[in-house]
Amino acid sequence: MEQTLRNIVAKIAEIPPDFDAQASFRDKLGVDSVRALEIVFEIEKTLGLVVPEDGYAKVKSFDNLLTLIQSIKK
């Protein structure tokens, strides 16, 4: 699942999939607000789950995102 998420982020941010998991989405990876929403949308569609609105606000990096998605899947 981690690779799936990586690929989604990489595709939308237009960066190679081996990006740093701790790098700031906004400041380092160029994931602005609209791309962030698009990433959530793709994840929801691909993994068939729903990300609560407040859940995403705290996601600042890929590590945060992975933790969030893993917690939803449980």
Next chain:
Amino acid sequence: MTAAPSAPAVAVTGLGVISPLGDRLDPVLEALRAGRGALSPLPGLGAAAAVPDFDASRYATIRGLRLYGRPIRMAISAVQLALTDAGLAPGAIPAEELGTVTACSLGHLETLLEYDRSVATQGPMRGNPALMPLGLPSSPGAAVALSFGAKAFSMALAGAGAGLDALGLGARMLSAGRARACLVVASFGLSPELSLAAQRAGWLAPDGRPLPFDRRRQGAALGEGAVALVLERLPDARARGNAGRALVAGMGGSFAPHPSDRAAALARACQGALSQAGPGPAVGLVSAGAAGVVELDRAEALGLLAALGAAAPGTPVTAVKACLGEPLDAGGLLQCLPALDALRSGQLPPIAGLLEPEVPGLGYLTAPARGDVPRALVTTTTLDGACAAAVLARIDER
């Protein structure tokens, strides 16, 4: 008095085209001269002219390109080609001195349909949020300005006649000193919905052959394309070593409140453009917008007769839509291609397929010809009544 002699002249310094006949000027012009049409029956689109194998990544590496619909990607590609043609590397014009004017009315349509459909069928929270901004009519203009970092201004016009209006607007903005360079881009992309809509609206020739100005004409055929021009004030262009392709010498716009006013409205637009260009040599070529629509071609011919007066019979007239189809917003700028070429080379392309003009009295080109063209007139008439005309002039004279 308009555009006083003291106002700096505005020149076309770069040109880019994404068209069914190619993306390089010379092959496109050669095809037009040979009367080689790009129209053919296309699956789901009827008889139309499409840009074959279009791939925006061949022209531009722009972030965010993947979400943009075809018309926007064509517009961006045409702009990149125009900048290269103008000899302007990225950053050559500081961002705050670069403006854009975009004419692309339906560039957002497919994205809007896609987004709206997802909302209608799955609910408001199921749509892709990144698509909504691209479903706005303003999105082509925003995308072009964002892609090229144009911070001076980004204006956007809508309508089938908006191409020439955009050219005029860009020239005015430059004359007023609001930028050092202005990108003017118009784009139209084919889609099954638009083809169906045009067919239902009764615009299209049943046999797929548009015959502009011809007595036998029965309608148009759609053709996609994007054209971009780079405009600069002439002294600025010269200062950086660009001699410019032509001057945007005059511009006129008008409206026909009733269909019977169309010819008079076009004549007004032509007269406005010619008077703005000022006293000078006669028009050596008309690049008309005629696309085979019965009433519009007639109105355009009558309007040109009125505007050109005694000079009409001796004024060569061409119509590129015979080969390229009707590209709506992109029409006016596409029509500038043979005009710009004629100013330099004297080559006059024929109106493909024209055997017998319905309205006599104009110098309709039925075979390739040559002539001295110090000034060219480009004209647009539209079904909803808008008309526009532009005068392009050789640079050593207005």
Next chain:
Amino acid sequence: MRRRVAVTGRGVATAAGTELDPFWASLMAGKSHLGPLRSFACKGMEEYLTGSEVELPAEDALPADIDPNRARSRCAELALAAARRAVRDAALPADPAVRARTAALVGSTMAEERQVTDLTDRLVAQAPDAVDPSFLSRADNHRLAALLAREHGLGGPSLVSTTACSSGNAALAMAFDLVAEAQADLAVVAGADTFTRAVYTGFLRLGALSKSFCRPFDKRRDGVTFGEGAGALVLEALDHARARGAPVHAEVAGYGVSNDAYHITAPEPSGDGFARAMRQALASSGVSPGEVDYVSAHGTGTPYNDLCETKAMKAVFGAAAVGIPISSLKSMLGHTNGAASAIEAVACVLALQRQAVPPTANLTEPDPECDLDYVPGVGRPRKVETCLNLSAGFGGFNVCLVLRRAP
């Protein structure tokens, strides 16, 4: 030789009224027209449907021969209603020669988007004639200017500006140039918009829609609330207006433009785009910052926009910024998109004529970072000789119009 440009006609079609006196009185009282929507529905977002709606008198109903389905041509209906009033206010001469030299311009964010959502619904319902013969002409955004020109027999240039929420100002700016450069002697200019499913749902998804109602410049502001409406002005060459004894309500002194080129939706955070547009507006109008008496803000009520605008004011006016009243009519009418800057332009003209500035409503908890004089609560009398009408559009289109007292 550029001509001076006067405002000779004013018209509005808003939730605060469709006639100037009640419209102005409502604005000055700080009355909010934001409430649950009755005319617009969107399944799945019922609790968000707050906004301001327009009640048009029966005589302004769009004729059936223009569209038997009034609802989908609502944007045109509103544009025409406001323009009709402006034309009447200007006593536009019936002389065909004058009408032939009158331009028609309309600015709109969504324009004919409802034609497309109507099509979507038909396609989804698999209606056999989903795409009917009139679809293409109805969906053509230029139709807004064509209908306007047709109604009044106008023969000058007809243009539709689609620069998102700056469209009204952009249309006014283009009209100003056409008249100043004698490409037209008059111009009827409208800005109009109504609610659409795509934008409502899109803003919700982008987190830009307020959970209650918009509070421009307030500490608790959390997004936009939409409204529908239209505003219109008749611009006319000053000499032409004087020669025919037309009422000269105000003068359009010039405008400034800029583009953020930053992001497809978010404004550039420093407010630099706004500042550049304002500076260019002042410079091109020959107005010094010290002469500005009132600024009609874009003031959408999103956390970003209002802060950007405040920063821009400080960048342009320096320490003097705190002394310039700046208010957001969106606090009362909601964000009417392409109509906003046109409605706000009419309000600026009224401010110049009536020597008073309208307020920002719903502003009860100031934001320490937004510390200018937003005229909270109700409007107040003030000397007003010069106004700036500021607007920004999704994608960074910024336009600032300069209006001055009638000469």
